[in-house]
Amino acid sequence: MITSLIFACAxxxxxxxxxxIHYHWTETTYDxxxxxxxxxxxxxxxxxxxxxxxxxxxxxxNVIRTVxxxxxxxxxxxxxxxxxxxFYEGGQMLPIIPASFGKKSVDDVVKMWNPGSFETVxxxxxxxxxxxxxxxxxxxxxxxxxxxxxxxxxxxxxxPKTWEDFAAVAGKLVKKQGGVTVRNGFMNxxxxxxxxxxxxxxxxxxxxxxxxxxxxxxxxxxxxxVLARGLRTYTDLVTxxxxxxxxxxxxxxxxxxxxxxxxxxxxxxxxxxxxxxYSVKRAxxxxxxxxxxxxxxxxxxxxxxxxxxxxxxxxxxxxxxEFLDTLASYPNDFAAKGLYQPREKLxxxxxxxxxxxxxxxxxxxxxxxxxxxxxxxxxxxxTKSTPVMDAQWDAISRVIFEGVSVDDSVAKMRSEIKAIxx
Amino acid sequence: MKKSxxxxxxxxxxxxxxxxxxxxxxxxxxxLWMILSSLKLNKDVLAYPxxxxxxxxxxxxxxxxFTAFPSFNFPRFILNxxxxxxxxxxxxxxxxxxAGYGFSKYRFRGxxxxxxxxxxxxxxxxxxxxxPLFIFVRSLGMxxxxxxxxxxxxxxxxxxxxxRQFFYAxxxxxxxxxxxxxxxxxxxxxxxxxxxxxxxxxxxxxxHAQYVWNMxxxxxxxxxxxxxxxxxxxxxLFKGGYNTPYPEQLAACVISCLPLVLLYLFxxxxxxxxxxxxxxxx
Amino acid sequence: MRxxxxxxxxxxRHGYVFVAPTLIxxxxxxxxxxxxAFDLSLFDWNLISAKxxxxxxxxxxxxxxxxxxNSYVRTLSFCALTVIATNVLxxxxxxxxxxxxxxxxxxxxxxxxxxxxxxxxxxxxxxxxMFQSTGLISMAVRSIFGFSPAxxxxxxxxxxxxxxxxxxxxxxxYMIMYIAGLLDIPETYYEAARIxxxxxxxxxxxxxxxxxxxxxxxxxVSSIIFSFGQFAIQYVITKGGPSHSTEILxxxxxxxxxxxxxxxxxxxxxxxxxxxLLVFSVIQLKLMRAGE
Numbered sequence: 001m002i003t004s005l006i007f008a009c010a011x012x013x014x015x016x017x018x019x020x021i022h023y024h025w026t027e028t029t030y031d032x033x034x035x036x037x038x039x040x041x042x043x044x045x046x047x048x049x050x051x052x053x054x055x056x057x058x059x060x061x062n063v064i065r066t067v068x069x070x071x072x073x074x075x076x077x078x079x080x081x082x083x084x085x086x087f088y089e090g091g092q093m094l095p096i097i098p099a100s101f102g103k104k105s106v107d108d109v110v111k112m113w114n115p116g117s118f119e120t121v122x123x124x125x126x127x128x129x130x131x132x133x134x135x136x137x138x139x140x141x142x143x144x145x146x147x148x149x150x151x152x153x154x155x156x157x158x159x160p161k162t163w164e165d166f167a168a169v170a171g172k173l174v175k176k177q178g179g180v181t182v183r184n185g186f187m188n189x190x191x192x193x194x195x196x197x198x199x200x201x202x203x204x205x206x207x208x209x210x211x212x213x214x215x216x217x218x219x220x221x222x223x224x225x226v227l228a229r230g231l232r233t234y235t236d237l238v239t240x241x242x243x244x245x246x247x248x249x250x251x252x253x254x255x256x257x258x259x260x261x262x263x264x265x266x267x268x269x270x271x272x273x274x275x276x277x278y279s280v281k282r283a284x285x286x287x288x289x290x291x292x293x294x295x296x297x298x299x300x301x302x303x304x305x306x307x308x309x310x311x312x313x314x315x316x317x318x319x320x321x322e323f324l325d326t327l328a329s330y331p332n333d334f335a336a337k338g339l340y341q342p343r344e345k346l347x348x349x350x351x352x353x354x355x356x357x358x359x360x361x362x363x364x365x366x367x368x369x370x371x372x373x374x375x376x377x378x379x380x381x382x383t384k385s386t387p388v389m390d391a392q393w394d395a396i397s398r399v400i401f402e403g404v405s406v407d408d409s410v411a412k413m414r415s416e417i418k419a420i421x422x
Numbered sequence: 423m424k425k426s427x428x429x430x431x432x433x434x435x436x437x438x439x440x441x442x443x444x445x446x447x448x449x450x451x452x453x454l455w456m457i458l459s460s461l462k463l464n465k466d467v468l469a470y471p472x473x474x475x476x477x478x479x480x481x482x483x484x485x486x487x488f489t490a491f492p493s494f495n496f497p498r499f500i501l502n503x504x505x506x507x508x509x510x511x512x513x514x515x516x517x518x519x520x521a522g523y524g525f526s527k528y529r530f531r532g533x534x535x536x537x538x539x540x541x542x543x544x545x546x547x548x549x550x551x552x553x554p555l556f557i558f559v560r561s562l563g564m565x566x567x568x569x570x571x572x573x574x575x576x577x578x579x580x581x582x583x584x585x586r587q588f589f590y591a592x593x594x595x596x597x598x599x600x601x602x603x604x605x606x607x608x609x610x611x612x613x614x615x616x617x618x619x620x621x622x623x624x625x626x627x628x629x630h631a632q633y634v635w636n637m638x639x640x641x642x643x644x645x646x647x648x649x650x651x652x653x654x655x656x657x658x659l660f661k662g663g664y665n666t667p668y669p670e671q672l673a674a675c676v677i678s679c680l681p682l683v684l685l686y687l688f689x690x691x692x693x694x695x696x697x698x699x700x701x702x703x704x
Numbered sequence: 705m706r707x708x709x710x711x712x713x714x715x716x717r718h719g720y721v722f723v724a725p726t727l728i729x730x731x732x733x734x735x736x737x738x739x740x741a742f743d744l745s746l747f748d749w750n751l752i753s754a755k756x757x758x759x760x761x762x763x764x765x766x767x768x769x770x771x772x773x774n775s776y777v778r779t780l781s782f783c784a785l786t787v788i789a790t791n792v793l794x795x796x797x798x799x800x801x802x803x804x805x806x807x808x809x810x811x812x813x814x815x816x817x818x819x820x821x822x823x824x825x826x827x828x829x830x831x832x833x834m835f836q837s838t839g840l841i842s843m844a845v846r847s848i849f850g851f852s853p854a855x856x857x858x859x860x861x862x863x864x865x866x867x868x869x870x871x872x873x874x875x876x877x878y879m880i881m882y883i884a885g886l887l888d889i890p891e892t893y894y895e896a897a898r899i900x901x902x903x904x905x906x907x908x909x910x911x912x913x914x915x916x917x918x919x920x921x922x923x924x925v926s927s928i929i930f931s932f933g934q935f936a937i938q939y940v941i942t943k944g945g946p947s948h949s950t951e952i953l954x955x956x957x958x959x960x961x962x963x964x965x966x967x968x969x970x971x972x973x974x975x976x977x978x979x980x981l982l983v984f985s986v987i988q989l990k991l992m993r994a995g996e
Binding site: 431434435438439441442443445446447449450452453455456459468470471472516517518520521523524525527528529530533536539540542543544545546547548549550551552553554555557558573574576577579580582601607608611628629631632635636638654657658668672675676678679682683685686687690691693694695697 | 715716717718719720721722723725726727729730733734735736737738740741744751797800801803805806807808810811812813814815816817818819820821822823824825826827829830831833834838839840872875876877880881883884887926929933935953954957958961967970971973974977978981982985
């Protein structure tokens with residue numbers, strides 16, 4: 001009894017408390033799972049306190065960047081595969097420490113995840129492994145089957161497979177009242193360019209251009225006809241077939257959930273998790289593969305992901321990696337909310353993601369998401385991805401908001417993107 | 423008064439008051455809509471056709487703001503905001519009153535130049551100095567601290583300007599007679615000048631309070647630990663990447679607007695008088 | 705009789721003591737970062753890699769960048785429209801609410817002042833909804849004129865939507881200033897004018913406007929400075945869109961810094977911002993001195 005008393009005193013006064021600080025994005029459906037992981041980790045390491053700084057997704061990268069620049073207190077952080085390149089360039093992340101995962105080599109660690117997932121989520125660079133994959137999502141198209149039936153379409157047969165079909169089907173799904181659109185056939189986000197570039201990226205890659213690497217992007221700038229065809233396919237939805245009225249609603253995900261649009265293309269498996277907060281019923285929603293071109297490549301929507309990194313400023317990198325491992329050890333909890341984590345085995349050796357759980361909480365996983373995951377298009381991975389995305393969104397904006405012609409807009413985009421890489 | 427003149431007056435009165443009421447409603451409409459929407463269900467907030475009154479009343483949203491989100495400690499955010507705002511206002515009053523008094527009542531070398539320098543700080547876009555300011559504040563060890571918030575937010579060139587105007591218009595008689603009685607300058611300031619400036623200071627309070635209370639950019643960069651966050655940060659946290667719980671966010675917005683609205687309603691009489699006394703008359 | 709030991713200059717030197725706290729804190733927390741920012745304009749820096757000295761490159765780029773030109777022009781026009789709309793409406797409202805015929809003055813003044821204290825993040829959602837094609841404002845305009853511009857997605861209409869919101873937000877503040885000014889005009893002036901047979905307009909132009917000269921100067925100058933630095937409205941509602949049509953200078957400074965991570969370029973833009981307001985202040989000072 002005395003020894004336990006002394007031990008307790010040592011715990012309180014003697015043993016120094018280590019604090020780990022982790023920067024993450026906030027999502028009301030996932031935050032509780034993260035808290036659970038934190039508690040589990042603290043229970044295993046009583047002398048460690050973990051502070052997770054939740055940030056709005058839009059501000060996360062900025063705040064992390066500012067903290068790193070001022071050499072503040074940061075042990076680990078979450079980045080998307082699009083954000084990672086710049087941070088890699090600044091040498092801000094530490095390579096994986098296998099011992100923290102209870103493994104002998106980095107390869108043993110990598111084997112615990114789906115093959116190729118490290119690369120897709122941005123956790124690997126030049127053959128070296130830095131991050132812990134946290135989310136792997138791919139975008140698919142979604143359609144409201146109740147709306148389809150309302151206009152006389154059959155969800156079993158009439159779901160569009162090509163871009164031409166898509167424009168036609170979306171056209172039938174537009175609803176107007178007194179000359180004003182009250183339901184879009186299709187819509188995307190009219191404020192945030194990234195969601196539009198995501199779809200445009202898929203279109204361009206389907207047409208044979210490589211928009212996922214700097215070299216490929218620059219090479220594609222010498223093919224104005226293909227660029228124009230790709231841009232036109234997207235912008236015609238606003239200007240020609242008029243299935244998308246941007247002034248009606250500005251947010252694609254909320255719009256679909258509130259039936260302000262019959263289709264949208266920027267939802268991944270996680271959309272099932274948020275659907276219940278909206279008015280549209282689950283039974284009326286059906287994901288389907290991105291439309292293809294009759295003569296184009298068989299590629300689906302963009303695949304992206306998030307990874308967890310340990311900062312080079314961390315004073316306890318081994319503990320930090322252990323914490324990240326714990327954070328990424330609840331794939332079934334996340335899958336239940338629709339977030340897919342590509343983990344096959346936990347560090348303890350047991351199975352990670354349970355296919356049955358995934359199938360139950362992610363409807364159409366086997367029919368749509370999994371097959372598309374094998375054929376995703378990719379977003380640009382470059383330190384200049386933000387200015388490039390701006391130029392691509394500007395090209396779309398000019399056509400749909402200003403009425404500029406597609407060819408003129410493509411010409412401007414070409415000169416802007418070439419200038420970025422000079 | 424002739425009868426037709428009286429009738430014209432009454433008609434004009436009715437027209438004037440009706441227009442004023444319509445204008446008042448138009449101006450307060452967004453606030454009303456915000457309150458009503460905080461009591462709707464999430465699916466009704468953005469629904470079409472647009473509804474003004476909640477089809478289903480959702481009182482739960484206000485409860486959820488305080489209980490449903492473990493990482494959002496709203497009482498703490500409110501406390502932080504109140505503490506920071508009160509301190510920043512006190513600092514602003516102190517600086518504005520002393521500097522305003524100093525610039526207006528004393529002729530010393532460099533008076534005009536120094537005042538111009540102080541005034542020139544309104545020409546700085548705050549977004550531009552956020553990063554250098556953060557790096558500097560961090561070098562002082564003040565990052566993630568209340569003082570790091572309070573000091574920069576307590577600086578108001580407009581406040582200095584306003585108090586200088588006021589003290590300029592204040593007759594020197596009281597001050598002179600106190601001087602002749604042998605009182606030192608600081609006592610004169612504290613015991614005579616300052617109390618006379620009460621109403622002007624109150625106007626400054628309201629003006630500066632809404633600036634500090636609603637400030638988002640600086641706290642977002644400076645504050646990293648969750649229990650030091652202020653209200654605007656808390657509200658911004660509701661906007662998830664995939665989903666935004668609107669009723670709860672709007673409820674938080676309503677709660678955050680209340681203190682300022684109440685402050686203003688309470689002091690509105692003094693506010694106008696205070697502004698008048700700063701000598702903006704002519 | 706003055707107490708012994710007091711000289712005139714010693715008295716005036718107390719002024720230094722009074723202004724010292726302000727000068728010290730302003731220098732340290734505002735002026736020093738501003739000079740740092742100006743210094744930063746000579747570098748290229750993205751916060752996570754090392755700084756790179758580039759001399760005046762940022763300024764050369766800035767003067768040729770069509771996006772900067774667009775932003776500058778947009779800012780000037782937004783500023784001009786907002787200042788005119790705000791001051792005209794504020795003056796009109798002040799006259800209305802100070803009229804002898806007005807009832808519930810305090811209450812109505814409070815309603816008009818309400819937007820000043822509301823956070824834009826909070827009411828931003830409401831405004832966005834009102835400007836959508838099925839929103840309140842679009843419906844109202846359509847019922848009167850038969851059609852409504854696409855306020856937030858048409859590059860020609862969006863700047864006006866910003867002016868509307870900016871006016872709504874600040875009219876109350878300037879109205880209070882005008883009311884304060886009106887309160888100080890002696891009633892006797894008006895009585896004398898009425899005895900002379902002067903009607904409403906005569907009284908307005910001969911008494912009210914001239915008496916408020918200083919008030920006008922203050923409100924117009926401060927509304928120009930505040931609307932030039934306006935950031936929140938465009939950031940929350942349109943993020944500078946559609947197609948950069950509402951990307952005012954403060955927003956461009958923010959985007960170049962925090963979205964494109966070009967802090968050197970962003971600092972160069974802030975120098976431009978500062979210089980513009982400096983030039984404006986000098987012009988305004990000269991005009992005021994000429995008027996005296």
